[in-house]
Amino acid sequence: MDTKNLILRTKFIDRMCHWTMVACFFLVAMSGLSWFFPSLSWMNGVLGTPQLARMLHPFLGTVVFVLLICMFFRFVHHNMPVRTDVTWFRNIVDVLMNRHTKPLKIGKYNAGQKILFWCIMLLISALFATGVVAWRPYFAGYFPIPAIRLALLAHSLAGLGLSCWSLGISIWVSGCAGPLRGCSQAMFPVHGLNSIMTAGMKKRLHPLRILRQSIIHDQRPHRYPGTR
């Protein structure tokens, strides 16, 4: 395979961090949903007996949170809102229809991905905070019962929201969404080359980064037309 025109999008360490988090989240979400919908109580079998599942759930949830914090510090600078995000929103229909006619002036992440980033940060932080309040036998005893009730409700809603959200996004990104198909390749862990994109994809999806890189590293042989 000719790798000359391929660009590394996500470093190995970041992809490992992301996928370890996803694996843990899968286990945590399965057990958590089993307690919200008791008819699905078989789902906590992914963690062994119901008792073991209950014991491991908060620890694995903490692993998810810690990895999320690592991801936060590594990716937050790509996800700060900038003025050009408005352009993406204005052209949302074209984006969804996979029509790449106008230059959208996108950096590493488009505005939709930034919203995804911040929502996930918010939901997992909320899950961690409310989970600690309800965590027996270690922490729940320090909180009054009305606070625990509130925490359990918020935990359920946030967990349900995040499960639907991540399930929906995963299906969308990996299958249906033309404009985002590259995202799943960017993070896919199995093969090293999958974390790369072609120069053409980059031109189409991340013109601003090309511009910046070509200015900073002047050794790049050519500049793409249509990017300023």
Place this chain on the structure above:
Amino acid sequence: MAMQSQDIIRRSATNGLTPAPQARDHQQEVAKLIDVSICTGCKGCQVACSEWNDLRDEVGHNVGVYDNPADLTAETWTVIRFDEVEDESGRLEWLLRKEGCMHCEEPGCLKACPSPGAIVQFANGIVDFQSDQCIGCGYCIAGCPFDVPRINKKDNKAYKCTLCADRVSVGQEPACVKTCPTGAISFGSKADMKDLAATRVAELKSRGHEGAGLYDPQGVGGTHVMYVLTHADKPEMYHRLPKDPHISRLCAAGKNG
């Protein structure tokens, strides 16, 4: 208390499509009636409870009140509460209440429990924890309107009064009823206990206790442990006994079904 039972009318985390075994549910609803006006606070019921149920709680400390142990624990399922109150005329009154599980007709613990079959309600009204099914999540604690269940640190399981389900199933009264030296605790069918309570309340009223009445809160569908209170109009005086307990809406929403 795990017992082979075919008279279960409610089972935690189980929907109506798969009901619990209930071929033998032709049972009378039972109730324990505690008359606080006769209680002397001797704590005989606490001792009898520990003895029958093989509970050996740690010996605690005097925290400046007569409540001993200071609170319900996983190994203390009933505690006599002592509350000193002053009425409008400045007269001091000592209010005693035997605290423990109220065995609600609509149990908040059972509603909140996410572990199938860890909490059951028998046809006679007793709400019982099947501790081998307990996962130790503590949702029952959040679901209980009376702050009764406690998690045991030794095994991470929730415990509370069983209303001596094992004794009752073979036609005996609970251990606390059996031992109470003043007869402040009675046990029988719920209808009989309500009749008995009506007699006691009338007697208390005739002695000038205008606020006397039966505590059988309807917010939880009534309870299978009832009190005759001399101040039934102000139950909060008896160690924060809730005036209108009900299952928290937050809790009901926090677990689906």
